[in-house]
Amino acid sequence: MSAPLIELRQIAFDYPERPVLDGVSFALNAGDRVALIGPNGAGKTTLLHLIVGLKRPTSGRILAFGAACRSEQDFHQVRARVGLVFQDSDDQLFCPTVLEDVAFGPMNLGRSATEARQDALSTLAQLGLSGFAERVTHRLSAGEKRMVALATVLAMHPDVLLLDEPTNGLDETTEQLLVEHLAALPQAMIMVSHDRRFLERLSTRALKLGDGRLVEARLHRHGHTHYHTHAHLHALGTAKDHSHPPSELPHEDQELD
Numbered sequence: 349m350s351a352p353l354i355e356l357r358q359i360a361f362d363y364p365e366r367p368v369l370d371g372v373s374f375a376l377n378a379g380d381r382v383a384l385i386g387p388n389g390a391g392k393t394t395l396l397h398l399i400v401g402l403k404r405p406t407s408g409r410i411l412a413f414g415a416a417c418r419s420e421q422d423f424h425q426v427r428a429r430v431g432l433v434f435q436d437s438d439d440q441l442f443c444p445t446v447l448e449d450v451a452f453g454p455m456n457l458g459r460s461a462t463e464a465r466q467d468a469l470s471t472l473a474q475l476g477l478s479g480f481a482e483r484v485t486h487r488l489s490a491g492e493k494r495m496v497a498l499a500t501v502l503a504m505h506p507d508v509l510l511l512d513e514p515t516n517g518l519d520e521t522t523e524q525l526l527v528e529h530l531a532a533l534p535q536a537m538i539m540v541s542h543d544r545r546f547l548e549r550l551s552t553r554a555l556k557l558g559d560g561r562l563v564e565a566r567l568h569r570h571g572h573t574h575y576h577t578h579a580h581l582h583a584l585g586t587a588k589d590h591s592h593p594p595s596e597l598p599h600e601d602q603e604l605d
């Protein structure tokens with residue numbers, strides 16, 4: 349089996365006032381669409397920010413595409429290949445118009461202004477946002493901003509997508525469009541969301557963060573979460589690369605609800 353795209357090994361992270369993560373390990377493999385769930389304040393957003401180097405772990409190791417990430421230079425390269433859609437779209441959008449915002453990422457990756465414009469226009473078209481190119485970004489509605497924020501990331505053609513509450517503010521039709529679009533993408537992704545229906549439709553795997561730890565979980569059709577049974581974990585384990593024991597997840601064998 350090839351190396352994981354992203355690997356966290358025994359990550360701990362503390363804010364000055366409180367510890368958040370305490371020994372989190374996991375591996376994101378090609379084809380994974382991971383639902384990352386857990387209560388408010390569990391550290392889901394923090395975990396996504398650690399992966400792209402917006403925060404640095406107190407201890408533990410982060411590997412991306414097989415290489416250890418330590419310096420800002422390392423994480424700069426990670427950010428060229430791992431696209432994060434922020435929880436708050438206003439953190440993502442800062443140009444006067446939608447087209448400029450969506451073309452910014454490709455330009456930043458070194459593409460010419462013409463290529464970046466083409467990337468931006470085709471990405472907007474794929475998301476059904478062609479009519480938005482000349483709109484003033486800060487005047488968009490929250491749901492419109494959400495979709496444009498996704499476009500800014502997809503225009504860079506990342507290898508991995510990190511989506512923080514992607515359905516926030518979306519109406520049903522737009523959410524349906526988002527699900528269909530994401531389902532057709534080849535990229536591995538981690539989706540942080542409290543929207544169970546959205547996660548059930550897309551995810552291939554679920555992880556639950558709580559009390560600083562990450563455990564394998566299972567999303568139920570009825571919106572409840574059950575941890576894997578031993579049999580499930582055994583089945584998962586046989587499909588895993590065991591060369592990195594720290595990435596084995598702790599687990600519970602009883603159902604939660």
Ligand SMILES: Nc1ncnc2c1ncn2[C@@H]1O[C@H](COP(=O)(O)OP(=O)(O)OP(=O)(O)O)[C@@H](O)[C@H]1O
Nearest residue numbers: 363364365368386387388389390391392393394395
């Ligand atoms: N910059 C910061 N300084 C101090 N504490 C912070 C900071 N950012 C987040 N926290 C705290 O860290 C904890 C984890 O926050 P985080 O946003 O990662 O949680 P989350 O699981 O994404 O929550 P939610 O589901 O509510 O979005 C929270 O208690 C939060 O208050």
